[in-house]
Amino acid sequence: MTPDHVGRPSFARESPHRIGMIVPSSNTTMETEVPRLMEAVAEPHTFHSSRARLHTVDAESLSAMVADGDRCAAELADAAVDVIGYACLVAVMTQGPGAHERIEDHLSEIVRANGSEARVVSSAGALVRTLRSLGTSKVALVAPYVPSLTRTVIDYLEGYGVDTVDWVTLAVEDNCDVGRLDAESLLDHVRGLDLTGAEGIVLSACVQMPSLPAVERVEAETGLPVVSAATATTREIIQALGLALQETVGGSALRRVETVRA
Structure with missing residues (x-):
């Protein structure tokens, strides 16, 4: 006999916006400043990070971190986030001219391959x-x-x-x-x-x-x-989600933000 105490799941009609971030393992700032800036957004949102190993800021360590980005993007796709911010500026720039365009496109492909439609932006871009x-x-x-x-x-x-x-x-x-x-x-x-x-x-x-x-x-x-x-990264997260700011914080990058859903 099938037990009758198995309930039916009930899902919230509106889930919060889920914001993913790929951060260096030693980073402590982006998960502090970006949420502070996002307090000016009325819509509910949550933050979810995946960390890539980085201790010393040198070219070799930065390149190793970039190579770890595929794993991080796949992990965040598993969390069904709505946008992913690749939060290491110089790691991308050390990869040569136009690197942010290549890396954003590549990580977008990783995200799609893992069943997510999240937009990927980078701090460098x-x-x-x-x-x-x-x-x-x-x-x-x-x-x-x-x-x-x-x-x-x-x-x-x-x-x-x-x-x-x-x-x-x-x-x-x-x-x-x-x-x-x-x-x-x-x-x-x-x-x-x-x-x-x-x-x-x-x-x-x-x-x-x-x-x-x-x-x-x-x-x-x-x-x-x-x-x-x-502030530049937060600007693009807000744009990607089509959100609006209720107050002016973070200087010109956010005071002049164009709220458009990509």
Whole structure:
């Protein structure tokens, strides 16, 4: 006899938007700053991360992390997320010109092969597209990397028509230490830059370098639009989901967001 105590499952009529992120294993910032920025969105949403191993920010370690992206994308597809943010900017840029386009397309194929229709965006692509959308072709830039990696970022942006008029880099190799940097110190770093000719500021060219507390303060002090890896990535997550902001947070990247579902 079939037992009669097996109930019928009841599913919620509207599930929250599920946001997936691929993050370096040592990253502590994107899962802090992106959710904080998303508090300005009324619709319910949840965050789900897959981690790729990274300890030291050098070219070899970054390439190994990129190779681990396929596994991460497949894991997030299993969670039926609605959008995936590939949250490591310099790891993508070290793969050569146009890398974010290739990697976004490749990870999209991985996601589709695992039964998901989630859109894939990357922090590298988000920074490029945000700067171009804001009409910003000359920037001043702050980064935490060793100088050679910061040069890679500068050259990568130049390949998309964004020139760097001045820059400062902090030469921090340990990625956990990058996450411990004081966001308040960014104001002093910006004050040391020559902003002549600059049309905007990349306040943190790194997903691990905290910057959110300083974004709007730097905008107010300089009168220039300020973008970070986190604000640009959040912008594209919001666009991919077709959501709307209820308040202005995160500076120009989100104040001027176009809410369109891709």
